[in-house]
Amino acid sequence: MANSKARLTAGKRWVVKIGSALLTNDGKGLDLARIQQWTEQIAALKQQGVEIVLVSSGAVAAGMSRLGWQERPNSMELLQAAAAVGQTKLVQTYENSFARHDIHTAQILLTHEDLSDRKRYLNARNTLSALLELPVIPIVNENDTVATDEIRFGDNDTLGALVTNLVEADALILLTDQDGLYDADPRSNPDAELITQAIATDPELVAVAGDGGKLGRGGMATKVRAAQLAARSGAITVIVGGRIDNVLGRLRAGEQVGTHLSPELEPIAARKQWLAGQLQTKGEITLDDGAVNALVKQGKSLLAVGVKNIAGRFQRGECVAVLDQQGKILARGLVNYDVDDAFKIMGKPTAEIDTILGYLNEPELIHRDNLVLI
Numbered sequence: 001m002a003n004s005k006a007r008l009t010a011g012k013r014w015v016v017k018i019g020s021a022l023l024t025n026d027g028k029g030l031d032l033a034r035i036q037q038w039t040e041q042i043a044a045l046k047q048q049g050v051e052i053v054l055v056s057s058g059a060v061a062a063g064m065s066r067l068g069w070q071e072r073p074n075s076m077e078l079l080q081a082a083a084a085v086g087q088t089k090l091v092q093t094y095e096n097s098f099a100r101h102d103i104h105t106a107q108i109l110l111t112h113e114d115l116s117d118r119k120r121y122l123n124a125r126n127t128l129s130a131l132l133e134l135p136v137i138p139i140v141n142e143n144d145t146v147a148t149d150e151i152r153f154g155d156n157d158t159l160g161a162l163v164t165n166l167v168e169a170d171a172l173i174l175l176t177d178q179d180g181l182y183d184a185d186p187r188s189n190p191d192a193e194l195i196t197q198a199i200a201t202d203p204e205l206v207a208v209a210g211d212g213g214k215l216g217r218g219g220m221a222t223k224v225r226a227a228q229l230a231a232r233s234g235a236i237t238v239i240v241g242g243r244i245d246n247v248l249g250r251l252r253a254g255e256q257v258g259t260h261l262s263p264e265l266e267p268i269a270a271r272k273q274w275l276a277g278q279l280q281t282k283g284e285i286t287l288d289d290g291a292v293n294a295l296v297k298q299g300k301s302l303l304a305v306g307v308k309n310i311a312g313r314f315q316r317g318e319c320v321a322v323l324d325q326q327g328k329i330l331a332r333g334l335v336n337y338d339v340d341d342a343f344k345i346m347g348k349p350t351a352e353i354d355t356i357l358g359y360l361n362e363p364e365l366i367h368r369d370n371l372v373l374i
Helices: 002-009 032-047 059-067 076-099 112-116 118-132 149-153 156-167 204-208 220-231 247-252 267-278 289-296 339-345 350-357
Strands: 013-018 051-056 104-110 136-142 171-176 197-199 236-241 259-262 283-287 307-312 319-323 329-334 371-373
Touching: 002 236, 002 247, 002 259, 013 032, 013 156, 032 051, 032 076, 032 247, 051 076, 051 118, 051 156, 059 076, 076 104, 076 136, 104 112, 104 118, 112 118, 112 156, 118 136, 118 156, 136 156, 156 171, 156 220, 171 220, 171 247, 204 220, 220 236, 220 259, 236 247, 283 289, 289 329, 289 371, 307 339, 339 350
Parallel strands: 013 051, 013 171, 051 136, 104 136, 171 236, 197 259, 283 319
Antiparallel strands: 236 259, 283 307, 319 329, 329 371
16 A cells, blocks of 8 residues: 555656536536646646646537537437537637647547457657656547547546556556545445545445446446556556635645545556466567577667567567567567568668668667566
């Protein structure tokens, strides 16, 4: 628990998710005053050196409000139309609010499919990594205007967890209209008590979680499942009331607000378990002794210059096994080049890649962040 708390007080990267009920003040249109408060808190965190990815719901709900609809439609076409109408207003509102703090915003629209496809996963990861180094807040939302099953069955709590895995964030903060997760529904049970701390994978948590409201698709059940997903990369999840005064600053200061759901494993072990255990390898890359030393003993990324042989058929973003010259598997990782291009740059220094291929996708064949030792 103490190590998890440090990811809030000292962690360098957070994913913050804001739900529809909060953003639209329970369906009354975008709550501009609240949005300004959240952007002020996020700007203050960024000033402290915390990298923030904002996962924002609200496109469908904002569209409903602009169109004067009181009830969420069941028609897929109308849901997508509402999302299209609402998304422009949502992003414009964030842009205007963050501009007061000299921070730009970047819109990232994703579907769950984008994060299950290895090539698109790497593209999204690389884009977000680049944005986080700039005076920019990436704003991620589900691409409801093109999604089908996702818009009906998906939720941005899960998307927030997947983004947490994607960028290896220290914490996932789920801002909701409740103060946290209770042991019973506080709306119907006045004796319900707030669960302040728990292990994210505790099976009893799902049993006490409720359903979402008329605007959101989430509810506490999806937030618990999101915490379990975020835990696989070692992130702590906090379910907390978004209307609590200076809630993000108070979490950063170490105050116990909301429900803190901690991972069972440390980040390195959690990511290794996920990457090494869930991905099937599409090929093999054999290294020379120098590259083996750099990889195993120095914790470096894998460069093409240290590659002696390549086997298999793989595309950019797919998982490959990394071997020494005796055939021992040293690591698994997501490769940055297709097999044909990898063959062309095998054994070549990074400075020659652009000349050989006509482009430089990434300076590394496998970046250290996407590689785990076995």
